Amino acid sequence: MNRIFSGIQPTGNLHLGNYLGAIRNWVALQKDFECIFCIVDLHAITQPQDPKLLRAHTREVTAAYIACGIDAETVTIFNQSTVAVHSELAWILGCLTPLGWLNRMTQFKEKAGKQRDNAGLGLYAYPVLMAADILAYKATHVPVGEDQKQHLELARDIAGAFNRRYGIEYFPLPEPQIFGAATRVMSLRDGSKKMSKSDTSDMSRINLTDGPDQIAQKIKRAKTDPHPLPDDVKGLEGRPEAENLLGIYAALTSKSLEEAVREFAGAQFSTFKGALAGLSVEVLGRIGDEMKRLMADPAHVDSILRRGAERAGALAGTYLREVQDIVGFLRP
Ligand code: TRP
Numbered sequence: 001m002n003r004i005f006s007g008i009q010p011t012g013n014l015h016l017g018n019y020l021g022a023i024r025n026w027v028a029l030q031k032d033f034e035c036i037f038c039i040v041d042l043h044a045i046t047q048p049q050d051p052k053l054l055r056a057h058t059r060e061v062t063a064a065y066i067a068c069g070i071d072a073e074t075v076t077i078f079n080q081s082t083v084a085v086h087s088e089l090a091w092i093l094g095c096l097t098p099l100g101w102l103n104r105m106t107q108f109k110e111k112a113g114k115q116r117d118n119a120g121l122g123l124y125a126y127p128v129l130m131a132a133d134i135l136a137y138k139a140t141h142v143p144v145g146e147d148q149k150q151h152l153e154l155a156r157d158i159a160g161a162f163n164r165r166y167g168i169e170y171f172p173l174p175e176p177q178i179f180g181a182a183t184r185v186m187s188l189r190d191g192s193k194k195m196s197k198s199d200t201s202d203m204s205r206i207n208l209t210d211g212p213d214q215i216a217q218k219i220k221r222a223k224t225d226p227h228p229l230p231d232d233v234k235g236l237e238g239r240p241e242a243e244n245l246l247g248i249y250a251a252l253t254s255k256s257l258e259e260a261v262r263e264f265a266g267a268q269f270s271t272f273k274g275a276l277a278g279l280s281v282e283v284l285g286r287i288g289d290e291m292k293r294l295m296a297d298p299a300h301v302d303s304i305l306r307r308g309a310e311r312a313g314a315l316a317g318t319y320l321r322e323v324q325d326i327v328g329f330l331r332p
Helices: 016-029 051-068 086-096 099-103 106-112 121-135 146-166 210-222 240-253 259-264 269-295 298-327
Strands: 003-008 034-039 078-080 141-144 175-178
Touching: 003 016, 003 121, 016 034, 016 051, 016 141, 016 240, 016 269, 034 051, 034 298, 051 078, 051 298, 078 298, 086 298, 099 121, 099 146, 106 121, 106 146, 106 240, 121 146, 141 146, 146 175, 175 210, 210 269, 240 259, 240 269, 269 298
Parallel strands: 003 034, 003 141, 034 078, 141 175
Antiparallel strands: none
């Protein structure tokens, strides 16, 4: 049995990088795997969140999943906090996780910064909760970006620690499915930085809810260099902006980077950007329109989440009871 679990935090500003780097791949996977796609609101509160916005962003991510082509009939879509098993299992797994493992997590070090004593316990325990997300469903495969690879390796270690402690092959070790570099979308203002929802410049990213004019304008104003586009991929070395824009073009047309480079070999940026803008408006315009339509009907979005939570809760609940028995919790 192959089962996929993955999730996105409801922290707003879903952008092209989330689509090309994550959701688009999930759409392809849903045909071959049983899929559970979560909106990880428990993870979101490891940083301060405005309650009203957290709710709005939870619906927004749900709408994005559906608008991008995730089929809510066959795929389980829910927000993490509606299934209490995640928190309960995180506690049990936390009791098996040595601090030394958590101290190695680069994302914690980056997010906590120099003021480590001020960082919350939740931020520190974040990877344990992520392991609980995955193991609560005995997921076998986890599609994630490069930045989450370390957390996934930790989830495997924690699964192994549980199995060893209790002498039972209970949890499968989840396999990471890391998507290629082609889907690593960089900032439109700086080709060396990832496109990010927290970048202060809105011009650095294409939001999934941007209208056609905004999309076209952001592409036309995207940073470039003064040279025409190269004849081969090697010519992209040291030209991160050119590489990023060609990579986006390749991803949106499902071509390889080589093919995209060949298509625009020797072209001026202005010509290429015209083509890229047209293409982006076509693909993202459709998604944005559908998202807006869905977000205008929150009752419908909520009904999708409710149904997902029922399915997820039933499955995870069964496993949690088995885990409780293994651990030795009396269930009188
Ligand atoms: N930490 C992931 C991120 O920020 C989100 C996430 C939470 C996740 N739980 C997960 C991803 C479980 C995959 C599986 O991108």
